[in-house]
Amino acid sequence: MLTVLSLIWIIPLLFILINSFKGKFYISDSPFSIPTGKAFAGLTNYATGLGLSGFLRAIGWSLFVTVGSVAVIVMLTAMTAYYITRVKTWWTTLLYYLFAFSMVAPFQLVMFPTVKVADALGLATPWGMIVLYLGFGGGLSVFLFAGFVKSIPVDIEEAAFMDGCSPLQSYFQVVMPLLRPTAVTVAILNAMWVWNDFLLPNLVIGQDERYKTIPIVIQSLIGSNGNRDMGAQMAMLVLAIIPIVAFYLFGQRHIIEGVAAGAVKG
Structure with a gap:
C-alpha cells in the first residue's frame, strides 16, 4: 500500500522531469510520452527559462529569504519555548496557548490584514519577509521545541549552574545541543x-520586479x-525542486526523531 502511495506522489515529479526535455508544442499533445525525435528539446527549455525569466536572481532572493527565515525561526522559537517551559x-x-492557537487559524483568515500591516510597517521587502515568516512559522516551532524541553531534566541545568555557568551559558552549552534533533526538524519543515x-x-x-522569488x-x-511556455516552466520547476529535495534527503533522518521528541516525550 505504501509503495502504491509513494508512486502516486512520485509520478507528478517524473511528469515534470520528462516534460522539461520536451518541446512546448508536444507537451499538450502527448504529456506522458517519453521525449524522442522531434519532441526532444534537450536543454533548450532550461536555457530559455534561465535567459528570459530572471531565474538566477530569483534563486538568490529565495535563498536569502529561506536561510534568513529558517535561522531566525530556529534561534528565537527555541529560546521562547525554553523560557515559557x-x-x-x-x-x-x-x-x-496563543502559539498553539496560531496553528489553527488558516492563512486566508489573516491574509489581507497581513498585507496591510506589511505595507504600513515597510515589510514589503525580502528582509521584511523574514519577519513575516517568523510570525507564521513560530507556532509549530514553539510547540515542537516546548515538547522536547519538557523532557530535559532540570537537574542537568542545575549541575551547570553549580559549575559556574550563567543562564545564557547553560542554555547555549547544555540545552541547545540537546535540542539538535528538534532544531533540524524545525529547520527542514520551515525550509520546505x-x-x-x-x-x-x-x-x-x-509586484516588485527586484525581489521576485522562484x-x-x-x-x-x-x-x-494565458499563453505559456510549458517547456520552460517545467524546466524551471525541476531546478526549483532540486535544492529543497537535496536538503530534505540530507536531513530526513532527523525529522521523525525531532517530531517524536517534541510531540511525544513532552
Whole structure:
C-alpha cells in the first residue's frame, strides 16, 4: 500500500522531469510520452527559462529569504519555548496557548490584514519577509521545541549552574545541543515551506520586479493572454525542486526523531 502511495506522489515529479526535455508544442499533445525525435528539446527549455525569466536572481532572493527565515525561526522559537517551559506563570501559559492557537487559524483568515500591516510597517521587502515568516512559522516551532524541553531534566541545568555557568551559558552549552534533533526538524519543515511558498511573497512583494522569488518567477512565465511556455516552466520547476529535495534527503533522518521528541516525550 505504501509503495502504491509513494508512486502516486512520485509520478507528478517524473511528469515534470520528462516534460522539461520536451518541446512546448508536444507537451499538450502527448504529456506522458517519453521525449524522442522531434519532441526532444534537450536543454533548450532550461536555457530559455534561465535567459528570459530572471531565474538566477530569483534563486538568490529565495535563498536569502529561506536561510534568513529558517535561522531566525530556529534561534528565537527555541529560546521562547525554553523560557515559557521553564518559567511557570499564568502569562507564559497563556503565551504557549496563543502559539498553539496560531496553528489553527488558516492563512486566508489573516491574509489581507497581513498585507496591510506589511505595507504600513515597510515589510514589503525580502528582509521584511523574514519577519513575516517568523510570525507564521513560530507556532509549530514553539510547540515542537516546548515538547522536547519538557523532557530535559532540570537537574542537568542545575549541575551547570553549580559549575559556574550563567543562564545564557547553560542554555547555549547544555540545552541547545540537546535540542539538535528538534532544531533540524524545525529547520527542514520551515525550509520546505518558505522555499516553495507562493502566496505570501506574491501578496507582499509580488509586484516588485527586484525581489521576485522562484515561485513568482515561474508563475510569470504565463503570458497576459494565458499563453505559456510549458517547456520552460517545467524546466524551471525541476531546478526549483532540486535544492529543497537535496536538503530534505540530507536531513530526513532527523525529522521523525525531532517530531517524536517534541510531540511525544513532552
